Amino acid sequence: MIQTIRNAWRVPELKKKMLFTIMALLIFRLGSAIPVPYIDGNALQQYLDSQSGTILGLMNAMSGSAFSMATVFALSIQPYINSSIIIQLLTVAIPALERLARDGGEEGRKKIASITRYTTVAIALLQGFGYYTLVNSYGLVNGGGLNGFWVGLVIVISFTAGSAFLMWLGEQITEFGIGNGISIILFAGIVGRVPNMVYNIYLGVLGWMNGADPKNDMVLHPAFILLIVAGMLLLVAFIVFMDNSERRIPVQYAKRVVGRKMYGGQSSHLPIKVNMSGVLPIIFAQSIASIPATIGMFVPSATQEGSGWYTFLEIFDSRGWVYGIVYFLLIVLFSYFYNTIQFNPIEVANNLKKNGGFIPGFRPGKPTSDFLSKVVSRITMFGALYLAVVALLPTIVGNIMLLAGSSAGRNLAIGGTSVIIVVGVALETVKALEAQLMMRHYKGFLE
Numbered sequence: 001m002i003q004t005i006r007n008a009w010r011v012p013e014l015k016k017k018m019l020f021t022i023m024a025l026l027i028f029r030l031g032s033a034i035p036v037p038y039i040d041g042n043a044l045q046q047y048l049d050s051q052s053g054t055i056l057g058l059m060n061a062m063s064g065s066a067f068s069m070a071t072v073f074a075l076s077i078q079p080y081i082n083s084s085i086i087i088q089l090l091t092v093a094i095p096a097l098e099r100l101a102r103d104g105g106e107e108g109r110k111k112i113a114s115i116t117r118y119t120t121v122a123i124a125l126l127q128g129f130g131y132y133t134l135v136n137s138y139g140l141v142n143g144g145g146l147n148g149f150w151v152g153l154v155i156v157i158s159f160t161a162g163s164a165f166l167m168w169l170g171e172q173i174t175e176f177g178i179g180n181g182i183s184i185i186l187f188a189g190i191v192g193r194v195p196n197m198v199y200n201i202y203l204g205v206l207g208w209m210n211g212a213d214p215k216n217d218m219v220l221h222p223a224f225i226l227l228i229v230a231g232m233l234l235l236v237a238f239i240v241f242m243d244n245s246e247r248r249i250p251v252q253y254a255k256r257v258v259g260r261k262m263y264g265g266q267s268s269h270l271p272i273k274v275n276m277s278g279v280l281p282i283i284f285a286q287s288i289a290s291i292p293a294t295i296g297m298f299v300p301s302a303t304q305e306g307s308g309w310y311t312f313l314e315i316f317d318s319r320g321w322v323y324g325i326v327y328f329l330l331i332v333l334f335s336y337f338y339n340t341i342q343f344n345p346i347e348v349a350n351n352l353k354k355n356g357g358f359i360p361g362f363r364p365g366k367p368t369s370d371f372l373s374k375v376v377s378r379i380t381m382f383g384a385l386y387l388a389v390v391a392l393l394p395t396i397v398g399n400i401m402l403l404a405g406s407s408a409g410r411n412l413a414i415g416g417t418s419v420i421i422v423v424g425v426a427l428e429t430v431k432a433l434e435a436q437l438m439m440r441h442y443k444g445f446l447e
Helices: 002-010 012-031 041-048 055-062 078-093 095-103 105-137 145-176 181-191 194-209 222-244 280-289 291-296 308-315 321-342 345-354 366-403 416-441
Strands: 246-253 256-258 261-263 267-273
Touching (some): 012 145, 012 181, 041 055, 078 095, 078 105, 095 105, 105 145, 222 366, 246 366, 366 416
Antiparallel strands (some): 246 267, 256 261
C-alpha cells in the first residue's frame, strides 16, 4: 500500500488529486472543531460520553466525536448515508424508481442522485431538530424566552448546513480526488478518534503507576497495551482476508458463429463476495438494539434503582449477554435481508442466458437461479457470522478487562464496526489508486 502511494505521488495528475483529497479532509477536520452557537459544548460532551450504548453513541463514533462537541459537522454524513439506504430500498419497492435506475441511463442516475440530495436535507433537518430538542431538554442551550425560536432556528440550520456541505464535499472528492468521497470522510471521522484513544490508554497506564483504584478510575496495566496492539493487528488482518474473500462460480459461454467469425467459447467466473453487504447490517442492528437505552434517556425513572425501567435497562445493558444475543441475531437477520435486496439470482441467471453463458452442470434459467440462491444463502451465513464476531469483539474484550479489574476496556474508542469501515475504505482507496496507475502506465501493444 505504501509503495502504491509513492508511485501515485510521482504522477502529476494523481498528485493533484491526492492533494485535493488531503485539503478536503483538512476542511472537514476544521469544521469538526467549529462549535455551533448557543450550546454548552463541555456539558454536552460529558453527558454524551456516558451514552456509548445508545444511538447517540453510534452517531458520535461515526462523526469522530464532533456530535458530542456540538460542532458544525456534528451530524457528519449520517443523513446522506440514511438517505442513500432509503432510496436504495425504495428503488426495489417502487416500480417507477426501479425503471428509472435500470433503464434511465445517465439521466436516470442524475435524477436519483438529485432525489437523494433532497432527502438528505430533509433528514438533516429532522435530525437537527431532534438534536436541538435533546440539548434543550437538558438545559444545555444558552438562550430562551422570546429568543428561543431564533436560537433553535440557528442551531437547526447550522447542523443542516454542515451536513449538506459535507455531502457536497464528498461529491467533490469523488469527482476531483481519490476514491469515494463519502467513505473517505467517514474514514477521517473515525480515525480522528485515535488520538483520544491513545491519550486514554496513557492516562490508564499513568493511573496504574500511581496506584489508583481500578474499580473507580481508568486504570490499565501496561501488559494490556501489547495485547490491545496485537489484537488490533490480528483483527485488521482478519478483516482484510474476509473483505477479499469470494466464491468464484465457473461460467462457460457457448460458441456462436456470426458471418465468418466465431464468438464465445471462453471460460469465466462469477465472483460472489463473502461480505456482500459491508458494514450496513451492523449499523442497522446497532441502531435497533440501542433503542431501549435511547428511550431510557428520556424516562426520569430509568435512573432510579428498583424501578421497572431501571431493571429493564440493566437487562439490555450494552455489555450484557442479553444485548449481545439480540445484537448477534439482528446482524444475521439484516445480512440476509440486505443481500436479498442487493443480489437477485433470477436476474443474474437471465443475464447469463441472454449472453449465452451457463454454469457447468446446471441448465440455464430456473436451475441456475436455484443454484445461485443456495450458494448465496450459504455464503451469507459466513459473512453474517464474520460481522457478528467482529462487532461483538470490543464488548467481549471490555468484559474480560472488567473481570481482570480494569475499567479501561469499556471506553475503547475504536470498535469492531469502526475497524471494518476504516479497513474497507483503505482497501477501496488503494484499489482506486492502483487502477489509476494502471491506466496511466499502460503503453499499449505497439511498445
